[in-house]
Amino acid sequence: MIKLSHRLQKIADLIQPGETVADIGTDHGFLPMALWEAGISPHVILCDINSGPLDKARVNIEKYFPETEFDVRLGSGLSAIHPGEVDAVVIAGMGGLLISEILSEDMEKTRTFKRIILQPRNAQDKLRAWLVGNGFSIYDESLVREGKYLCEIIAVLPGNAEYSPGNGSALSGEWVDLEVSPVLLKKQDPLLVEFIENKIRIEKKILSAVKNGAEKNKYEKMERTEHRINLLEELRKRSLT
Template sequence: MKLTDRLQMIADGIRAGETMADIGTDHGFLPIFLAESGICPHVIMTDISDGSLTKAETDLRSAQGEGNAELEGRTELRLGDGLSVLKPGEVDVVVIAGMGGILMTEILGADPEKTGSFGRFILQPRNNPGRLRAFLLDRGFRITREQIVRERRFLCEIITAVPPGEVTEPGTRGKVYGLDPVLTAELDYPDALLSVGISIGTEYLRLRREKHEQVLAAIRGNARMCADRQAELEETRIRRIRELEERLVKES
């Protein structure tokens, strides 16, 4: 099975011999590939949608029919919500990809003790990565890697994070995200983005800066909008991105 570049980058973050669970697996392409290639001795495909899990089951049977009968002993399908279908510490790596960042915080925050029992999370949010980072840092996670990969016309962010050894009192970044312009901009665009490579990093930052410039222009162009705080936030994001763009060129 050949993966998209996005799924391949996630797969590359999983080491040989590790077990994994794919939360919201949909077609199940990633875990099937990991089991089929022998990277993972055991994978768990989960989804809250019965229809999506049926698609994964169909794809699994198709892979088994192509001479991979041993997949049956390496794979499991589980219907359920978030991490509730997993036992504490049951797998080494949990992948949550293609969901919104806020939904990811809800999944990770539902049972902090269970969340902390897994070795590593690979997260690919469709939106709100800054709010997701705020959640992770508030809960004591250590963000070990930031990546960006192209998928069709989208540039997708992949965040790898290690949970803390024990549940601690949450921090305050999440509470002031969106209120404190400087903190918000730094969470949306952390220094770690400088490590993604100059080509895709430059493109990503330029596209995000242009988006914020469009939002700022719309705010300023509407005389009826009382959005001074939102304008300040967009201005701060733009300054932050420009700073990273300059540093990316210099450090490369």
């Protein structure tokens, strides 16, 4: 039985029984193999842009399921799958900007999938802004610890703009709503306080570097950073209550 990491398990938990899945950037292939093995997904497609990772996935298939033929495809982003070919698409472990590029390459195709699960490694705020700006609805988010990182998992319904930055948060439209998702605040994710405190720590470091530096617009930058810290402190307080 394949044992997934907490991060991959959290992603797997968002796939509904019976849903077919394409894992874009599958690398080792553990997520789709585990979904198939658990009887959740009757068909899984393992896609990657590079043949090296797919060779790794094939080695794992041979090791765990030597009798089973998995659907393994080489290709960039969603180009390896047909419109509507699967119910759910997973894109995990890539940068937020790359994820938005993959989704935007063929928007018509992207909108044919029922569910898209994303786990950006960085630029999460930019990805959220892109999703919201393009009419995708973020219906769930989770934080999960992986080593020293807190990973953000974003579950999306394409083409249904019920969410806008600010839903569930009084700080509507602020930068902070893209950085600390109102969905996480609403559901009081157990790692949320730590997540916000990490951000406050980073902003405080920036503030002290700007204070001690001789940059142009130093006071403007200090004011902006102080404002960010205040907003984050406010969210921290709110997530403690």
